[in-house]
Amino acid sequence: MEHTITIQSENAELAATLHYPTDQSGGAGKADCQRWPLIIICHGFIGSRIGVDRLFVKAAREFSSQGFLVLRFDYGGCGESTGDYGAGGLDVMIEQTRSVIDYALTIDCVDLSRVILVGHSLGGATALLTAAKDNRVKTLVLWSAVAHPHNDIVRIVGKSEYERLPLGGSIDHHGYLLTSRYFDSLSKHQPFEQLRKFNGDVLVIHGTADDIIPVDYAPLYQKMFWMRQQGQCDIELIYQADHTYSTSLSTKELLEKTTNWLAIIQKRKKEWNDWTI
Structure with a gap:
């Protein structure tokens, strides 16, 4: 079951799609109101909640078939959301992500201990920076994540x-007016410095043929995350x-690796909780 909704943030009305968990035959599992883990998908630079080649639609439907409540949304000025994307930068994107979390946690049956951000490209950096300042986020999944927001976006723009x-x-850039304030905001945020403030578990995935964001960022992210005192x-x-x-093959592998890892993390936490009891 999927619903199109609008989420109010300070700067824009954010268009979003909510996917309720389903069984493999597509039947909704809403009636018994068990506690569902929540996945919020954060899209990348001048992207949308649909994704290139419908990546985020495919991901949300796969995650919901695995028992997750999934929320994918358009940042302000992107997709069907109102607002001006190029005016604010990462500060605004972080606050909009937190507004989406605010909304999602008002939904009945959300498991507050299993709030997961999945971020792609610049959305990966945004998810990380959001998690670093919002302890409601428990788990991160970074797909081809930006590591140096200013330099990476400048390289993409040219x-x-x-x-x-x-x-001033x-x-x-492709019809988006990117302001000097936008680029100043990108330069202010350093994911490698902020990630130590997040103590949850992280999965980093990257394609070896990525010619937009260097695959070398993936092992660097892992190294920096392992320097924390908590979280793997x-x-x-x-x-x-x-x-x-x-x-289709790389999409299938991406979603399989993500869902398998989330299942392993959940199993580990359950076994740990049972052991501590």
Whole structure:
């Protein structure tokens, strides 16, 4: 069962789609109101909740078939949301993600101990930065995550184009007006520095044929996460997968690795809780 909804944030009305858990035959499992783990999907730079080649639609439906309540949404100024994407930058995206968490946790039957952010590309950095300041987030899954927001987005936009950005002005990138404030916000946030504030478990996945965000970021993320005092970090590399996992094989592997890892983490936590009792 899927519902299109609107979530109010300070800066925009965020278009979103809510997927209730289903069994393998597609029957909704809402009636018995067991406590469901929650996955919130954070899309990347000038993306949408649909994703390239419908990646996030496929992911949400797969996750819901595995017993997760899933919420995918458009950041302000993207997809069907209101607002101006290029005006605010990461500060606004973090606050919008927290507004989505606020909404999601008002839904009946959400398991507050299993709130998971799945972030792709710039959405990976946004998910991480959100988790670093919001302890309601318990688990992170990073798909092809940006590690240096300012440098990575400048490289995507084009350095020569960025250098033409007037002070206090904007540049046009595929119809999005990216302001100097937007880029200033990107430079202010350093995921490698902030990640130590998050003590939950993390899965890092990256495609080896990613020509947008370097695959080298994945082992660096793992190394930095393992330097924390709490929480573990696992890494999975998907051979020949591009930035958006555009082949059916790479999408299948991405979703399998993600759901298998989440199942292992849940089993481990349950066994630990049973042992401590």
